[in-house]
Amino acid sequence: MAYDHNNVFAKILRGDLPCKQVYDDVFAFAMHDIAPAAPTHILVLPKGPYESFADFMAGASKGEVFGFFAAVAKIAAQHNATPDFRLITNNGALAGQTVPHFHVHILGGAPMGALLP
Numbered sequence: 001m002a003y004d005h006n007n008v009f010a011k012i013l014r015g016d017l018p019c020k021q022v023y024d025d026v027f028a029f030a031m032h033d034i035a036p037a038a039p040t041h042i043l044v045l046p047k048g049p050y051e052s053f054a055d056f057m058a059g060a061s062k063g064e065v066f067g068f069f070a071a072v073a074k075i076a077a078q079h080n081a082t083p084d085f086r087l088i089t090n091n092g093a094l095a096g097q098t099v100p101h102f103h104v105h106i107l108g109g110a111p112m113g114a115l116l117p
């Protein structure tokens with residue numbers, strides 16, 4: 001499916017919508033989730049137009065992939081309220097993906113509990 005340039009994260013990356021920014025570099029942008037599910041809930045997005053994790057891994061260069069996940073590690077180390085954290089990416093609607101721009105959730109700051117309800 002073609003990338004939707006009008007999805008909400010594309011608009012945030014273009015500066016058309018506001019957000020609580022946490023981090024920005026050549027490969028990644030991070031912000032606080034608008035509806036946090038934990039004391040720390042940060043979303044990390046690649047800069048390129050990738051719809052999902054699978055799309056990112058199929059289409060991104062090695063530099064983009066490494067740059068993105070290096071940024072995730074840095075953000076988790078520097079901006080989480082606790083040393084421990086959970087990483088989640090929902091790949092596709094069945095998995096719970098609601099915004100069609102690949103993103104990783106960093107969750108932390110409290111005991112995480114079971115993965116599924």
Ligand code: 5GP
Nearest residue numbers: 008019031032033034035090096097098099
């Ligand atoms: P998904 O369900 O696609 O894995 O995650 C989408 C996440 O984006 C949700 O946790 C939701 O709360 C968050 N979200 C949706 N719209 C916005 C927005 O406009 N700004 C921010 N910062 N987060 C958003």
